[in-house]
Structure formats: C-alpha cells, structure tokens
Amino acid sequence: HHQSGHNSGVIHSGIYYTPGSLKAKLCVQGAALCYEYCDQKGIPYKQCGKCALLSFLKLIVAVEQDEIPRLKALYERGLQNNVRGLKLIGAKEIQAKEPFCR
Structure with missing residues (x-):
C-alpha cells in the first residue's frame, strides 16, 4: 500500500492549540521527535512552513494591519506552548x- 493523498505531511508545531492542552504538548514534543528521528536515520525532509511569525522555520504572515493582533496572539500562544x-x-x-511573500 501507499500513503493516502489525503495526508498533507505537515508536522504541526503546536502554535494553534490551547496552551497546556494535551494536543499542544504532543505537537511540540512530536515535532521535535520527528525531526530528531529523521536526522538520526538520514531521512530527508523539507521544513517549508507557511507564508510575522517564525516558528521552527514556519512563517506566518499578517497581510493586513487588522491581522496583527491575531499574529501577536499566536505568538503569545506559541510561547505558552x-x-x-x-x-x-x-x-x-x-x-x-521568503522573497515571494507579499
């Protein structure tokens, strides 16, 4: 069998989840373990992320001024997690x- 096309293959950082929640804790721990495992086994991966908040090479951008408070809230949530x-x-x-990020 092969991998389903429904899996995006994203390793989640935990930034979007409620601070202190099991999901947040497991995302943070799981991401670190996944990258560590890939490095140990020589498995190639690409940390391409999202296209300002930089998190484990993921870039989350506020496009409009009114998005800046949400960006700052994500930053605070990420710190808590x-x-x-x-x-x-x-x-x-x-x-x-990200030169193409506008």
Missing part, C-alpha cells in the same frame, strides 16, 4: 527568508 524557535520578525527579514 513552548514552541521551539519562535520569534516575531519584520518585513525585511520576511523578504530575506
């Missing part, structure tokens, strides 16, 4: 990481 590598970045750094 101990999401690795989380930081807020500005437009210049976004363009350096």
Whole structure:
C-alpha cells in the first residue's frame, strides 16, 4: 500500500492549540521527535512552513494591519506552548527568508 493523498505531511508545531492542552504538548514534543528521528536515520525532509511569525522555520504572515493582533496572539500562544524557535520578525527579514511573500 501507499500513503493516502489525503495526508498533507505537515508536522504541526503546536502554535494553534490551547496552551497546556494535551494536543499542544504532543505537537511540540512530536515535532521535535520527528525531526530528531529523521536526522538520526538520514531521512530527508523539507521544513517549508507557511507564508510575522517564525516558528521552527514556519512563517506566518499578517497581510493586513487588522491581522496583527491575531499574529501577536499566536505568538503569545506559541510561547505558552513552548514552541521551539519562535520569534516575531519584520518585513525585511520576511523578504530575506521568503522573497515571494507579499
């Protein structure tokens, strides 16, 4: 058998889940374990993420001014969930990481 086409193959960081919830804890732990396992076994993977909030090489962008409070709330939630590598970045750094992100 083969992998279903219904699986996006995304490794979730845990940023979207309620702080302290089992789902948040398991996402954070699972992501770290998954990348560690792939590194140990030489399994290639791509951390492409989403296209400002940088989380384990995932980029989440506020496109409109009114989206900035939601972005900041995600950042705070990520901090509460101990999401690795989380930081807020500005437009210049976004363009350096994702030149096609507008």
